[in-house]
Amino acid sequence: MAGSYVGRLGQMRDLDALVSPDPARRSHVMAVVGAPGVGKTALAKHWAHARREHFADGQLFVDLRGHSPLPALRPGDVLAQFLRALGATPGRLPADEDEAAALYRTLLADRQMLIVLDNARDAEQVRPLIPGARGCAVVITSRNRLAGLVASDGARQLALDVLDPGEARRLLGSIVGECRATAEEEAARRLVRLCGGLPLAIRIAGANLVARDTGIAGYCAELAGGDLLSRLRVEGDRRSTVRAAFDLSYLALPAGARRMFRLLGLMPGPDVSVNGAAALADTTSAAAAELLVTLTDAHLVRERAAGRFGLHDLVRSYARELAGTEEAHAARQRLFEWYLYHADAAARLLYPVEPAPGPCAGAAPSAALVFSDHGEASEWLDSERENLSGAVPQAAGAGFTTLAWRLAESLHGFLSVGMYTGECLKVATAGLFAAVADGEPRAQAAAQLRRAECHWLLADRAQALELLGSALELARQAGWADGQALALRRIGAAHRESGAVGLGLTC
Numbered sequence: 001m002a003g004s005y006v007g008r009l010g011q012m013r014d015l016d017a018l019v020s021p022d023p024a025r026r027s028h029v030m031a032v033v034g035a036p037g038v039g040k041t042a043l044a045k046h047w048a049h050a051r052r053e054h055f056a057d058g059q060l061f062v063d064l065r066g067h068s069p070l071p072a073l074r075p076g077d078v079l080a081q082f083l084r085a086l087g088a089t090p091g092r093l094p095a096d097e098d099e100a101a102a103l104y105r106t107l108l109a110d111r112q113m114l115i116v117l118d119n120a121r122d123a124e125q126v127r128p129l130i131p132g133a134r135g136c137a138v139v140i141t142s143r144n145r146l147a148g149l150v151a152s153d154g155a156r157q158l159a160l161d162v163l164d165p166g167e168a169r170r171l172l173g174s175i176v177g178e179c180r181a182t183a184e185e186e187a188a189r190r191l192v193r194l195c196g197g198l199p200l201a202i203r204i205a206g207a208n209l210v211a212r213d214t215g216i217a218g219y220c221a222e223l224a225g226g227d228l229l230s231r232l233r234v235e236g237d238r239r240s241t242v243r244a245a246f247d248l249s250y251l252a253l254p255a256g257a258r259r260m261f262r263l264l265g266l267m268p269g270p271d272v273s274v275n276g277a278a279a280l281a282d283t284t285s286a287a288a289a290e291l292l293v294t295l296t297d298a299h300l301v302r303e304r305a306a307g308r309f310g311l312h313d314l315v316r317s318y319a320r321e322l323a324g325t326e327e328a329h330a331a332r333q334r335l336f337e338w339y340l341y342h343a344d345a346a347a348r349l350l351y352p353v354e355p356a357p358g359p360c361a362g363a364a365p366s367a368a369l370v371f372s373d374h375g376e377a378s379e380w381l382d383s384e385r386e387n388l389s390g391a392v393p394q395a396a397g398a399g400f401t402t403l404a405w406r407l408a409e410s411l412h413g414f415l416s417v418g419m420y421t422g423e424c425l426k427v428a429t430a431g432l433f434a435a436v437a438d439g440e441p442r443a444q445a446a447a448q449l450r451r452a453e454c455h456w457l458l459a460d461r462a463q464a465l466e467l468l469g470s471a472l473e474l475a476r477q478a479g480w481a482d483g484q485a486l487a488l489r490r491i492g493a494a495h496r497e498s499g500a501v502g503l504g505l506t507c
Contacts, residue, residue: 012043015032019051029137030138031155032140033143035143035198036200037201040160044139048116054112055137061115066120076100083100088103116141120142122148123147123152126146165189171202188216190220194220200245229314230243246318257295261301262319263323264295264301264311268335268394269390270386272387300319332395342384343407345371350378393426401437404434412424415427421454424450428450452467461494464494471490
């Protein structure tokens with residue numbers, strides 16, 4: 001363990017509060033919490049070994065199996081195990097759990113010991129195992145937040161996240177050999193990115209590299225070319241898989257939280273709001289907020305910013321593969337319609353200048369918001385920009401072509417005025433493909449107009465004029481008079497200002 005353990009220096013210092021000579025800083029109980037595979041047990045064991053001199057009477061360690069294929073251990077069973085280790089006469093162990101806990105505390109009263117309670121299911125499982133002796137320290141690891149221990153038992157919480165890129169790269173080097181990792185430095189860094197900085201994934205990848213004696217670049221290509229989760233496993237060891245670690249957390253969830261988790265894997269951007277999650281799951285905002293709290297407590301979802309929730313890349317891949325085809329199709333439609341409704345409402349409020357190629361978004365969906373002023377509309381667009389931009393190609397690829405080109409049109413003013421020009425071009429191009437698939441000449445003309453404006457802003461004047469000509473012809477074929485007028489105005493402005501910095505046009 002010690003030979004391949006790297007990083008976590010800040011977390012090691014946090015755990016040192018358990019042995020601090022300063023009574024004001026010293027803690028009695030530390031709960032190390034985090035997602036499956038993030039390295040909670042490894043940190044606890046490494047710190048316990050490194051600080052063993054502080055515990056003259058030794059250490060007690062138990063895997064509580066809170067998330068395990070085996071049944072979770074009952075506190076009474078653990079107390080019996082600990083009492084035997086502390087020298088209690090086996091034939092005289094109390095049968096009553098409260099009596100056993102009292103004897104446990106008595107035996108620890110004058111000792112300096114570390115108790116490591118690994119893989120705890122919840123606060124109730126560990127409470128009877130926390131001694132009152134101030135000379136003892138307790139480290140608990142769990143996939144749940146154990147907020148009850150913080151609120152009622154004076155525990156401090158230490159939340160683990162994935163490793164930063166430098167730590168992740170050093171961990172890989174400690175497993176496969178630093179010389180080997182350095183020889184393929186770029187590939188080594190790519191591999192830890194594929195693993196998302198998750199220590200379990202990096203260790204599995206490193207073990208496979210050692211076993212196969214293959215090149216890191218070749219292994220990266222293998223992982224990137226197929227089902228990443230299926231490939232992140234050690235052959236012949238069912239426990240050494242990333243998917244197995246995630247399974248244990250997922251299966252412990254109630255049914256409603258499982259469904260929300262599956263659907264969150266479908267979101268097009270990095271995170272989702274409570275209202276967006278409600279639309280995705282076809283539920284109320286209050287119910288969605290409750291489910292998101294459950295998933296956050298289980299460390300399957302993290303609150304990236306206030307009111308916005310995201311998933312680690314590997315967890316997201318896992319969630320997405322769990323969603324059934326029909327379930328995913330219906331959820332995506334709900335979410336895309338929700339995005340279109342609000343993007344359309346915001347566009348009509350903020351950018352009501354140019355003619356649109358189609359009708360407005362229609363009836364309000366569930367968990368709909370109302371923009372009372374320009375500020376609220378602009379704030380919503382800013383917060384959802386990555387989701388909205390990602391939704392257009394995703395909607396087009398999933399067969400929601402009408403939703404895709406309408407959403408692309410609604411977003412154009414916001415993206416172009418905000419100078420997200422490259423993003424604007426990608427959205428407009430995805431909108432064009434969707435309009436072609438939909439057989440909508442008017443929408444195709446609008447998309448070509450938008451693409452032309454993006455190319456002009458990117459100083460690609462020749463391409464802009466070519467696209468304007470195409471848009472004019474499409475608008476004529478569609479009988480779209482407003483579109484023809486707009487294309488002609490753009491062409492005239494382009495010729496008139498061909499030597500200027502830009503057209504200064506908005507929609």
